Amino acid sequence: GDFDEALHQRGLQHAGAGPNMAGHLRIYFLMSNRSIADTHAKVHLGRYRTMWAETNSLSAIHVRSFLDSVTTFFTSPPPRLGGTLEDVSLTSGFEEYHISVTLLNANPDSRIVDWDVEGVRHHLLQPFIDSLAVYTDAGGGRPVDMLLDTQVLYYGVFPEEPQYDTRLQAHVLKAKMMQRLLLVNDWKLNTFVNHRRSKNLNFVVYVPSDRHCPMVLLDEEERPSASPSFVWPEWGGVTLLCPSDDAQVRQEVNASVPRFYLRPPDLTASVAAITMQLRQLLGIMWSLSIPLEWHYVGTVGAVPYWEMDLWHRQLIHKMIAQAVHTTMKLDQLLRRLPSMPLSDSIAYTMTRGVEYLSKAVHGGFYANAIDRAQVAVKESENAFYHQSLLAQIYFPQEHMLAVYVPFFLPALVTFLLGFIHVWKRSRVGPANDEESKKSGEETEKENDQGTPQEEWASGAKEEGKMDV
Amino acid sequence: MSGAVRVCPMAHGQQYCRNHAFVSSILSRPPVQWLWGVFLASICLLPGGRAHPPDEYLLRNFYAESPHTNNWAVIASTSKYWFNYRHSANALSVYHSVKRLGLPDERILLLLSDDMACNARNIYPAQIFNSPNGRINLYGSHVEVDYRGTDVTVENFLRLMTGRHDPNVPMSKRLLSNAGSNILFYLTGHGGDEFLKFSDVEEINSQDLADAFEQMHQKRRYREIFFIADTCEAATLQNAFYSPNIIAIGSSRKGENSYSLVLDSHIGVHVIDRFTYFLLDFLERLNQTSNAKLQDLFRSFNPQQVMSVPTHRADLYPHPLSRVRVMDFFSEQIPLYFTPPVQPFFDLPAAAPGPPDPSPGSTEATLYEARRLKQHTLPPGPLAVQLPAPLQLHWPLALGALSILFSAVVFSWFCVDRPPPPPPSPEEVEAMKREQQKQVDELVAEFKRKAKERRKNYDSDLDLSGDSSDEDISE
Numbered sequence: 049g050d051f052d053e054a055l056h057q058r059g060l061q062h063a064g065a066g067p068n069m070a071g072h073l074r075i076y077f078l079m080s081n082r083s084i085a086d087t088h089a090k091v092h093l094g095r096y097r098t099m100w101a102e103t104n105s106l107s108a109i110h111v112r113s114f115l116d117s118v119t120t121f122f123t124s125p126p127p128r129l130g131g132t133l134e135d136v137s138l139t140s141g142f143e144e145y146h147i148s149v150t151l152l153n154a155n156p157d158s159r160i161v162d163w164d165v166e167g168v169r170h171h172l173l174q175p176f177i178d179s180l181a182v183y184t185d186a187g188g189g190r191p192v193d194m195l196l197d198t199q200v201l202y203y204g205v206f207p208e209e210p211q212y213d214t215r216l217q218a219h220v221l222k223a224k225m226m227q228r229l230l231l232v233n234d235w236k237l238n239t240f241v242n243h244r245r246s247k248n249l250n251f252v253v254y255v256p257s258d259r260h261c262p263m264v265l266l267d268e269e270e271r272p273s274a275s276p277s278f279v280w281p282e283w284g285g286v287t288l289l290c291p292s293d294d295a296q297v298r299q300e301v302n303a304s305v306p307r308f309y310l311r312p313p314d315l316t317a318s319v320a321a322i323t324m325q326l327r328q329l330l331g332i333m334w335s336l337s338i339p340l341e342w343h344y345v346g347t348v349g350a351v352p353y354w355e356m357d358l359w360h361r362q363l364i365h366k367m368i369a370q371a372v373h374t375t376m377k378l379d380q381l382l383r384r385l386p387s388m389p390l391s392d393s394i395a396y397t398m399t400r401g402v403e404y405l406s407k408a409v410h411g412g413f414y415a416n417a418i419d420r421a422q423v424a425v426k427e428s429e430n431a432f433y434h435q436s437l438l439a440q441i442y443f444p445q446e447h448m449l450a451v452y453v454p455f456f457l458p459a460l461v462t463f464l465l466g467f468i469h470v471w472k473r474s475r476v477g478p479a480n481d482e483e484s485k486k487s488g489e490e491t492e493k494e495n496d497q498g499t500p501q502e503e504w505a506s507g508a509k510e511e512g513k514m515d516v
Numbered sequence: 517m518s519g520a521v522r523v524c525p526m527a528h529g530q531q532y533c534r535n536h537a538f539v540s541s542i543l544s545r546p547p548v549q550w551l552w553g554v555f556l557a558s559i560c561l562l563p564g565g566r567a568h569p570p571d572e573y574l575l576r577n578f579y580a581e582s583p584h585t586n587n588w589a590v591i592a593s594t595s596k597y598w599f600n601y602r603h604s605a606n607a608l609s610v611y612h613s614v615k616r617l618g619l620p621d622e623r624i625l626l627l628l629s630d631d632m633a634c635n636a637r638n639i640y641p642a643q644i645f646n647s648p649n650g651r652i653n654l655y656g657s658h659v660e661v662d663y664r665g666t667d668v669t670v671e672n673f674l675r676l677m678t679g680r681h682d683p684n685v686p687m688s689k690r691l692l693s694n695a696g697s698n699i700l701f702y703l704t705g706h707g708g709d710e711f712l713k714f715s716d717v718e719e720i721n722s723q724d725l726a727d728a729f730e731q732m733h734q735k736r737r738y739r740e741i742f743f744i745a746d747t748c749e750a751a752t753l754q755n756a757f758y759s760p761n762i763i764a765i766g767s768s769r770k771g772e773n774s775y776s777l778v779l780d781s782h783i784g785v786h787v788i789d790r791f792t793y794f795l796l797d798f799l800e801r802l803n804q805t806s807n808a809k810l811q812d813l814f815r816s817f818n819p820q821q822v823m824s825v826p827t828h829r830a831d832l833y834p835h836p837l838s839r840v841r842v843m844d845f846f847s848e849q850i851p852l853y854f855t856p857p858v859q860p861f862f863d864l865p866a867a868a869p870g871p872p873d874p875s876p877g878s879t880e881a882t883l884y885e886a887r888r889l890k891q892h893t894l895p896p897g898p899l900a901v902q903l904p905a906p907l908q909l910h911w912p913l914a915l916g917a918l919s920i921l922f923s924a925v926v927f928s929w930f931c932v933d934r935p936p937p938p939p940p941s942p943e944e945v946e947a948m949k950r951e952q953q954k955q956v957d958e959l960v961a962e963f964k965r966k967a968k969e970r971r972k973n974y975d976s977d978l979d980l981s982g983d984s985s986d987e988d989i990s991e
Binding site: 108111112115116117120136139140207216217218223224226227262264265267271272273274275277278279280281282285321324325328373374377380381432433434435437438 | 678695856
């Protein structure tokens with residue numbers, strides 16, 4: 049640890065603190081004149097961004113194979129431990145993680161359990177959570193926010209009564225039954241989510257009734273699990289805790305219910321399990337599966353800087369994929385509905401999102417890339433979920449007719465009828481031209497005879513009866 | 517060579533002589549553990565560099581089918597006015613069934629278009645019933661209605677489905693589903709050929725629903741959807757669906773009506789519809805562990821009793837109905853994953869710790885790190901020997917010179933394509949498995965030993981006449 053610290057300080061002196069430190073790994077080869085037979089490199093991996101290999105041979109083959117193994121380790125997916133074949137880590141990256149830790153006393157009538165929450169928080173939980181949130185050597189930037197809440201709840205129940213196993217001499221809980229633990233309790237957990245880019249993760253320290261202790265979990269094959277803890281994807285985890293007698297508080301003789309006060313030493317195993325569960329859900333498992341021939345100097349509790357870099361890279365990739373997917377889907381939606389009105393604000397938001405996406409992809413140090421990816425996700429989602437994009441309600445043809453027909457039908461009918469009339473006339477017209485001419489001439493002759501008065505007058509003249 | 521500096525001839529130049537003398541002084545040192553620090557410049561992990569093929573798994577995981585991780589339910593009664601009392605009763609009955617089977621309120625969105633419970637005509641104020649006998653109040657303080665009254669509109673419903681809310685809408689009124697969500701949609705009210713009436717003033721079309729589902733699918737906001745409609749000509753609502761992983765059932769076919777079941781002579785209106793009644797009848801016989809399949813549910817409807825032909829649509833659903841559990845949509849059966857064991861890493865005293873003590877040696881390390889650095893000291897490494905002062909002064913120069921040389925060699929290796937490393941051999945895998953099994957066995961033995969001790973203490977406390985048998989006391 050001291051040597052690791054010394055190397056880290058030397059690295060800081062050379063390169064300086066800042067965001068350019070992230071994503072780098074310094075490897076030192078240390079020559080030692082140990083026995084020739086012992087030619088394996090003793091590899092040590094520090095808590096910071098340093099690695100050192102102790103060797104007595106710097107042959108090209110050794111160095112090359114070593115560097116191959118290092119490259120493979122640092123560019124591979126996070127391993128899956130504990131027989132977990134599926135990836136239970138969160139599918140998306142978030143800006144904020146709300147970590148809620150609950151002490152659930154299933155049966156306060158049998159014992160009262162309290163904890164030194166400030167001690168637990170200060171000494172056990174907060175350091176680990178802070179190590180995830182802050183780049184201590186990148187100017188104090190906070191790429192990801194981690195908020196921690198704690199609470200105590202009472203009266204939890206199991207889906208079924210645990211059975212006592214004589215072979216294990218403990219009460220057993222089967223995995224199939226525990227699947228329903230989430231449903232049978234009214235957890236009253238903190239489910240506050242203030243925006244789409246925030247995630248709640250709940251971790252419960254479940255203290256069973258004293259008559260159910262000790263307790264063992266059985267997996268799907270009904271074999272005892274190595275640890276009394278499990279996770280639900282996207283939700284959080286549960287760890288069982290039967291308080292030891294050391295935590296019992298001395299009371300008066302006639303006290304009816306024993307009291308337990310859990311101090312940080314009593315909760316180290318539970319908090320270690322919570323830490324492990326958080327790693328599972330966030331996908332930070334590299335430091336737990338280091339090659340056997342490497343010696344990890346740090347502890348599994350705190351997250352080493354190089355592992356944090358790997359996690360941030362993973363977050364960046366997830367957020368970039370998310371932003372790209374959202375942008376593509378919005379584009380497809382707009383192409384499918386060309387009549388959808390698109391306001392300038394959406395266009396501006398999309399442009400900004402694409403711009404930040406490009407910046408996140410094409411360079412920048414980790415701290416900058418993660419910020420840009422977060423902005424890209426935020427802008428793309430704001431554009432996709434803009435409230436004005438709901439104006440496209442399906443307009444069926446029948447409704448269109450029902451709305452527009454009263455306006456156009458009268459004029460249309462009139463026009464149509466007139467057109468028909470004109471058409472009919474145009475069809476009848478060429479065959480009767482001569483007849484119409486003749487009828488027109490006769491009409492003219494009749495008209496030449498003058499007006500009816502004149503006709504009468506002429507008629508009267510001819511008769512001689514009237515002297516006009 | 518001796519340690520003395522030789523006087524070099526003038527022809528070589530003073531600088532050469534100084535360097536030569538430096539090298540000579542190095543080589544002439546007494547035999548100690550020579551420290552030849554070499555650095556390898558960075559394994560560049562920057563995201564802006566060349567894409568590493570192993571990172572493609574992240575994209576594959578993003579687009580892969582998500583496992584079932586949570587359930588949601590959207591239950592809506594879209595009718596107003598007192599004579600549509602039964603529609604509210606329908607919705608509340610399904611709401612209670614879903615809650616009984618384990619879905620929490622935070623993942624149920626309930627829409628009631630009218631307030632039947634506090635209607636002036638309700639002779640049972642603040643109560644809603646779904647049967648004339650066996651009065652179970654469906655409405656109470658434990659019912660959380662998310663959208664009520666004039667909030668139940670086509671616009672709000674579509675906003676709920678597509679997620680396009682006003683920024684001021686609280687999160688409790690949003691459908692915060694994701695790619696692992698199974699969503700149950702239950703709609704009841706008055707409807708017709710490919711439409712459903714909302715609050716007697718507007719209607720939603722099957723095409724609207726289909727487009728909204730498609731937008732949900734594009735944005736990966738659901739894994740599977742089970743759509744149930746209890747209206748007249750309800751099956752026509754599902755005609756326009758075209759997104760995958762949707763299974764739908766309607767209470768009646770095109771041209772058919774859906775009928776109510778029973779009239780409550782005290783309340784004066786019908787209190788439940790036939791289709792919903794038989795749906796609830798089926799669900800009442802189930803619990804969270806039931807293995808009843810969707811096929812069983814669909815076959816349980818008797819058209820003569822329902823007085824219409826419930827029609828389902830499964831062509832968009834990839835799995836056979838005989839294998840899909842009803843509880844996949846009405847309850848949550850989320851698989852759990854055990855946490856690998858990890859040794860406690862905190863080295864704290866048994867007594868309560870005092871106030872924090874800042875460590876002067878740490879730079880940006882937290883208090884926890886300072887304590888760990890102090891307490892977890894490793895055995896001395898290869899650099900435990902203190903370097904002599906001149907070497908401490910000059911070794912950076914040596915480091916720099918050698919690092920330039922080696923970096924040139926090493927960077928050339930990065931440019932050459934190398935075959936991937938060989939996978940671990942079966943023997944190595946077996947060895948790892950044996951190691952894990954050994955750890956499990958040790959833990960089990962530890963549990964047994966502790967349990968035995970506790971039982972001995974327990975028996976001795978109870979003073980069981982010295983009969984300390986190891987037989988269990990089954991409960």
